[in-house]
Amino acid sequence: xxxxxxxxxxxxxxxxxxxxxxxxxxxxxxxxxxxxxxxxxxxxxxxxxxxxxxxxxxxxxxxxxxxxxxxxxxxxxxxxxxxxxxxxxxxxxxxxxxxxxxxxxxxxxxx
Amino acid sequence: xxxxxxxxxxxxxxxxxxxxxxxxxxxxxxxxxxxxxxxxxxxxxxxxxxxxxxxxxxxxxxxxxxxxxxxxxxxxxxxxxxxxxxxxxxxxxxxxxxxxxxxxxxxxxxxxx
Numbered sequence: 133x134x135x136x137x138x139x140x141x142x143x144x145x146x147x148x149x150x151x152x153x154x155x156x157x158x159x160x161x162x163x164x165x166x167x168x169x170x171x172x173x174x175x176x177x178x179x180x181x182x183x184x185x186x187x188x189x190x191x192x193x194x195x196x197x198x199x200x201x202x203x204x205x206x207x208x209x210x211x212x213x214x215x216x217x218x219x220x221x222x223x224x225x226x227x228x229x230x231x232x233x234x235x236x237x238x239x240x241x242x243x
Numbered sequence: 244x245x246x247x248x249x250x251x252x253x254x255x256x257x258x259x260x261x262x263x264x265x266x267x268x269x270x271x272x273x274x275x276x277x278x279x280x281x282x283x284x285x286x287x288x289x290x291x292x293x294x295x296x297x298x299x300x301x302x303x304x305x306x307x308x309x310x311x312x313x314x315x316x317x318x319x320x321x322x323x324x325x326x327x328x329x330x331x332x333x334x335x336x337x338x339x340x341x342x343x344x345x346x347x348x349x350x351x352x353x354x355x356x
Contacts (some may be wrong), residue, residue, distance in 0.1 A: 147303055163341060175286065176348035180337065187341040222285055232276065232334075232344060234285040 135159075136235035138172045138223050144241045147213060155206040155223030164206045166198060167222040167230070175222055181206060213242045244251045245269040247282035251329050254353045255321055263316045263350045265331035274334040274340060277305050277316045280349070289329075290316065318352075326354045 136157045145180050148211050154215065166176035180188035181200040189198075195217075197209040206223055223235040246268045255261040267275070274293045278286035292298055292307035292314065304317040318325055331347040 165343075174332075174349050177343055177345070178339050180343055182339055182341040185339075187339040188337055188343060220283075220285075225341065228342075231288045231291065233288065234278075237285045239283075 135225040136170055136223055136225055136233050138182050138221075138238050140238055141236065142239045142241075144243060145210065145213065146243055147215075149213075150209070150211045152210065153208040153221055153223075153240075155208075155235055156204055157235075158204055159225060159227065159232075159233070160203075161225035161227050162203060162232070163226040163228075164200065165224040165226070166206070167224065167234075169177075169222060169237075178241045179208075183212035213240075218242045245333055245335065245345040247331055247333055248346060249329075249350045251336075251348070251352070252351045254355060257321055257323060257354055257356050258343075259321050260317065260319050261321060261352065263331075263352070265314045265316070265347055267314070267331070267333050267347075268310050269312075269333050269345075270336060271335040272309065273336050274335060275305075275314045276308055276332040276334060276344060277303075277314075278330040278346075279325075279327050280330060281324040282348070285331065286330055292335075317346050321354050323354050323356070326352060 164181045166178040167209045169175045179198045184200045199207040226232045248263045276291040277289040290305035307308040328349040332344040
């Protein structure tokens, strides 16, 4: 199983809503990542979790709140987002010395 | 920080060979990765190099020269479905057991009949 899954695939939310994005992998990887990707731009790193601990936060606004409940799951809680936060949100996981696997992404639209 | 450069766009003919170059300047280099991304989809892993030399995977090959800060992705026997963006990414060690990837801006490849 070399799969990273993400739900939902698409999400439309208002600026006052609270929603969560979910990511799951069962490859035993201990590093998991959230990226944000705008159209025609490369993915931008948001957060890195290593052994369920937040190790990197790339100065992401507090309206994005990551959570790693266990070694297989990664959540991204969203609150009071802005229209400019509309993007493709990608989750990835990594085995040391190996490849980084991306999930299919969640297409987020903030209205 | 990291600085990664790759051409913005390239066009090649079906059946031909194309080489996409990537140059980088970074500290803490721990590998160079290539990803393919079709519009609206997530990146998919193609190849990576940690040591100097050529890695071959079917129609795709990647080369690395660490001393020159240079890599290329070679695509052979181009097919229409190879039309996509190709992302060069550098991996660095971030401490606390973490690695991170920094991506170049991507090269949009168009394959024409």
